[in-house]
Amino acid sequence: MILCVMRIPPDQNGHGGSQRAWFLLNALCQLGPVHFVLISRKNDWDVSTTSLKSIEGLVESVTKIDIPEWEPTSRRQIGPLEGGWIDVAKMRSQDAPKISAGGLQRIAGQLPIRAADLVFAGRLPSAIIVQALIDKGLLSVKHRFVDFDDLMSKFKVRQLQTESRNLARQGRMLLQFDAAYLRAAEKRIARGWDGASVCTDEDVDALRTAHPAAHIVKIPNVIDREQLPAPAPAATGKVRLLFVGNLAFLPNVQGFQLFLEQAWPAIRAALPEAELTVVGLNPSPQMLRLVAEHDLPLHPNVPSMVPYYAAADMVIVPILVGSGTRIKILEAMAYGRAIVSTAMGAEGLGLEDGRHARIVGGMEDFATAVIELANDVPARQRMVEAARAFQQENYGPAAMTRAIGSALADMTAAPAPRSAGAQGD
Template sequence: MHILFLTAQLPEPAQSGGTLRTSGLMRGVHAAGHDVHLLSFATEEQARTGQEALAGYCASVEVVPPPQRRITDRLRDLAFTNMPDMQRRFDSPLYAARLSALLAEQRFDLVQMESLEMAAYLPIIRREQPGVPVIYDSFNAEYDLQRTIYETERRSRRVVGALYSWVQWRRLKRFERRVCRAVQHVIAVSDADADAFERLAPGCPVSVVPNGINTGLYAHGDASLDLGAAPLVFTGSMAYRPNVDAAWWFADQVLGKVRAFVPEAKFFVVGSQPHPRLNPLRQREDVQITGWVPDVNPFLHAAAVYVVPLRMGSGTRLKLLQAMAARKAVVSTRIGAQGLDVEDGVQLRLADNALDFAQAVITLLSDAGACRALGQAGADYVRQHYDWDVIVPRLLRVYDQIKENPIPK
């Protein structure tokens, strides 16, 4: 099959959650014998950096500079349109023109939209190639994600954030419902997200293709990084609201309780574009905000305990899979472990309030044997269920279903 992938971010280098997923799926589709074509947003520097890796599995790659969307544009859309922010986030006449030309130049057997942002280009696909099957590969059930953010912000009495997410939640319900009804298949990353899509658009075809990783990349990491006696590590894009909230909550509500019993404990917030809301944490000796790092693997292997203190979200967490593959003992909220079939005390520890979370961390820091056993159990679980060798065949079965049930001409 000739398959066109539409992405908001270049899949290489694969570092963020979305790029890790897209890269893994595209590599697997190529390895299965399909021709993979890519149209993506990227700067010139990003295109140069990813060129060599993409050439290994893409028959063609075209990039368009990402649009520069100002805060005034977002405020205008918020006030004067009914469109969710995600629908407008990658609005680009250049991308639209290149997509139109690409679809006019060659026939594709399938178009796969990676993330809801790319669904804004669905009308162009329908206009240029009306009969081509389209897949919406969701990174989250986005409307449901905004619902959880709204509820958390409301409980925390952050009025502006709660109001914004309430508006986005309502608008995303309408937009995501239209998308689900307009495509041939929806891919969800978890059973919970699949249920959310079925509630949103009853009868739409939904399959679960979980997030995955190359477990071998994390099994044997560089252990030379010294983060001290009791480093607690959390990774992810620190411009992403759920991660910002998680880092702040852990530092504000949990870390002090841990240090009362383990004074040498220190919290490492590892990820790109730290939000200004995290700036006050930079003044603390027990917190280090690293900003962007070229590779999270050394931080994973240097961690005494990996923490996932998420209080809002949807989908599944690639960060958690990475840490488990690195044989790290993990403490997570249940939202942080959402979508994974795990049990407290078996593959990881689960805790949802500050006191229980701190106690779980303290217990692991005080028992090296328990840390090792939990880390090994987590690594075995991820290798058996979330390696790309296990995940990609599920996507290929969706392709087979689509081939067996073509769109009537």
């Protein structure tokens, strides 16, 4: 019996994390009966907007557990810094929360099963809460496996490096504390659990170097989309660009803003008929302001991405901060659309510049790559074909199923590691 505890609701057509959760759950269900548990906070937008009915036919049971102690403090009246320090005192980190004994009892009381052959935790917060339940004797499992997906501590460090100039000293201290705490939490789980996965070779190498005795494997992000026909030819001097993503996610907003400031004017100067369409989830006020200032079409929370990919010549990924891999790039490859991305955006996927996508260093090069591809349709089509074949071989659902099956088989054959403490190091 498998107990699958996730932080993000599975959704094949949702944001990147939801899509990964969907394919992970499907792969687990091929290995045995699964009881699914979603742990959440009251104001998690993806939890409130994603139905779990689509997975009811896959699993033995579906349980949603809200955790009031995990709610971040409201910043409206006391300010973001004060609220941040209150949360540190209350729960240590929102991504590795400390739950009281009473809170753990309430969670345990809602679990569909209290003993399992395998517990599979999706992302670090799930693993931290599962381990706390185990430590308190509220859950019994034979084997424990966590899918980190990407390393939260790595993202926080990159966020600190990028934003430190714009942060007050207290803000930098909060990010530094969070990064250090998350790194310690990742270490406890990686060393104490039977197995852990991440989505890139770079993160596998980093974890294995830091924790040689840990069982670390790669489980790639995957996508399953039918290739679309080539877009209808555009008029000379015209190119149709598409920006896709979670439009409330700060790295997406910041990268898009820099693109508009530094690359878009050069593109419009060279290609006066160029068009740029924005499609994604829950646009933030900053994103709404950006699209309004540049008079760009915005399509939020659409039921299907197909019409927008079908009408696009190129997908742009101007990401400057991140970790893991970008589902939006895999999606563009699967649909058959050319990609221009920063090196950070394409990180971890093994793409070759000029063969699978155009991968650039800065916004000046970004504009140049878009202009060159707009004027060379045959080169664009060769890139599309190579990228689609690469995605099918390395980032299709079968790749995830193979990776999970192999990882769990190796894990159950290996000696069990020492116990991991949920809160102490």
